[in-house]
Amino acid sequence: MLLAGLLASVEHGLNRVLRLDSTALPRLRPLDGKVIAIDCRQPALQLFILPSDDGLMLAAHWANEADCTLRAPASSLMRLALSQDKSAVLHSPQVELEGDSAVLLDLVAVLQDLELDWEYEVSRWLGPIATQLLSGHLRSRASWTRQGLAALNQNLSEYLAEEARTLVGQREAEARFSELDTLKVDIERLEARIERLARSLDTSDNA
Amino acid sequence: MNDQRKGDHAEPTTHFGYQNVPESQKAEKVAEVFHSVAAKYDLMNDVLSGGMHRLWKRFTIELSGVRSGNRVLDIAGGTGDLAAKFSQLVGPTGQVVLADINESMLKVGRDRLLDRGVAGNIEFVQADAEKLPFPDNHFDCVTIAFGLRNVTHKEDAIRSMLRVLKPGGRLLVLEFSKPTNTFMSKVYDAYSFAFMPLAGKLITNDSESYRYLAESIRMHPDQETLKAMMVEAGFDRVTYHNMTSGIVALHRGIKP
Numbered sequence: 001m002l003l004a005g006l007l008a009s010v011e012h013g014l015n016r017v018l019r020l021d022s023t024a025l026p027r028l029r030p031l032d033g034k035v036i037a038i039d040c041r042q043p044a045l046q047l048f049i050l051p052s053d054d055g056l057m058l059a060a061h062w063a064n065e066a067d068c069t070l071r072a073p074a075s076s077l078m079r080l081a082l083s084q085d086k087s088a089v090l091h092s093p094q095v096e097l098e099g100d101s102a103v104l105l106d107l108v109a110v111l112q113d114l115e116l117d118w119e120y121e122v123s124r125w126l127g128p129i130a131t132q133l134l135s136g137h138l139r140s141r142a143s144w145t146r147q148g149l150a151a152l153n154q155n156l157s158e159y160l161a162e163e164a165r166t167l168v169g170q171r172e173a174e175a176r177f178s179e180l181d182t183l184k185v186d187i188e189r190l191e192a193r194i195e196r197l198a199r200s201l202d203t204s205d206n207a
Numbered sequence: 208m209n210d211q212r213k214g215d216h217a218e219p220t221t222h223f224g225y226q227n228v229p230e231s232q233k234a235e236k237v238a239e240v241f242h243s244v245a246a247k248y249d250l251m252n253d254v255l256s257g258g259m260h261r262l263w264k265r266f267t268i269e270l271s272g273v274r275s276g277n278r279v280l281d282i283a284g285g286t287g288d289l290a291a292k293f294s295q296l297v298g299p300t301g302q303v304v305l306a307d308i309n310e311s312m313l314k315v316g317r318d319r320l321l322d323r324g325v326a327g328n329i330e331f332v333q334a335d336a337e338k339l340p341f342p343d344n345h346f347d348c349v350t351i352a353f354g355l356r357n358v359t360h361k362e363d364a365i366r367s368m369l370r371v372l373k374p375g376g377r378l379l380v381l382e383f384s385k386p387t388n389t390f391m392s393k394v395y396d397a398y399s400f401a402f403m404p405l406a407g408k409l410i411t412n413d414s415e416s417y418r419y420l421a422e423s424i425r426m427h428p429d430q431e432t433l434k435a436m437m438v439e440a441g442f443d444r445v446t447y448h449n450m451t452s453g454i455v456a457l458h459r460g461i462k463p
Binding site: 064 | 259261262265266268269270271272274275276295296298377450451
């Protein structure tokens with residue numbers, strides 16, 4: 001019952017999120033009636049997902065056979081949930097797919113393309129003017145934070161490489177690596193030449 | 208199984224809560240209870256079960272195995288919680304019949320589902336579970352949630368459900384049952400006979416209907432007895448799942 005309660009809450013939250021993207025639910029309609037089983041190996045846990053144009057239904061048990069079964073350890077499932085490139089996770093060796101994989105890939109595509117209109121949801125609670133003010137403020141804060149982090153990153157790398165000389169600068173490192181590569185190729189060439197000379201000496205001794 | 212047939216001349220009696228009433232009066236008395244509570248049925252379910260009835264019904268749906276194109280009968284469907292979900296699962300090619308003997312409950316259920324946009328593949332039928340007005344071998348799944356204990360002749364109702372199911376079809380009976388834990392049983396008794404009638408009085412101004420609810424639960428067959436009744440009626444692979452320490456049990460049987 002505990003798991004059922006947890007799944008009911010997750011399902012409710014997930015469907016609220018899906019409703020924030022006006023295209024998500026219509027895109028789920030073709031998957032209506034399909035059953036996707038998620039079989040987590042470590043820890044052992046099974047979950048069934050039933051998409052429909054009302055959203056996703058999550059179930060801990062399902063009496064019928066699933067159209068598609070995804071078997072993977074929890075770490076891969078977590079990566080699948082969080083990763084931007086979900087298709088890459090699905091093609092990793094730890095992940096096993098059985099049945100009609102198109103069903104799962106279609107669901108993954110819908111989740112991957114989600115563009116959440118959070119401002120609409122907030123405007124329902126705060127009204128259009130307050131939402132506009134709030135979103136403008138949040139956007140400028142986000143932009144300031146992004147710029148600040150980029151500047152910090154650049155200044156820190158310059159300080160460590162140029163002033164403190166704790167780290168080697170990128171261009172300096174690239175020049176050294178290039179020299180090392182040249183040296184490596186020269187050594188290989190020399191080695192080949194010595195080997196060829198040794199072989200020719202052996203041939204003349206035998207003659 | 209809880210019917211008491213007396214001598215040749217006296218009318219057989221059956222339980223109505225803790226009272227014994229003539230069989231012909233039980234349906235009428237049960238109808239009175241549900242006419243009284245229909246308007247606030249959902250609210251009372253949430254208050255009395257602390258929202259747990261949603262999880263019990265959720266588990267019923269998970270075990271139903273209903274899929275696109277299926278025909279489903281939800282007996283004693285009340286305000287249509289299960290029927291709404293089944294309507295979504297069977298899709299436009301399937302069919303859901305919400306049946307209830309009580310006109311008030313059926314009306315509340317129909318209005319509620321239509322208001323939520325559940326329509327097209329759902330029908331509403333006023334029907335007695337003992338004499339289901341459907342052809343033989345017609346449904347893929349039959350459910351009865353919190354309804355069987357109000358039926359006068361439970362064996363007849365189970366046989367009727369078997370008749371309308373297709374071979375391989377599933378019957379799911381979700382009903383209050385006997386707690387498996389002694390401590391839980393005592394807490395549950397105190398809750399049922401003290402809190403439930405009080406909540407009924409405060410919310411629907413009707414404590415008697417909720418006293419009947421508590422009494423009818425005690426008079427309902429326990430898990431093993433109901434399982435035996437289903438087996439005797441002809442169901443195969445009958446199993447049950449206790450939920451919330453056996454306060455509620457979900458019985459499932461397959462028509463051979």
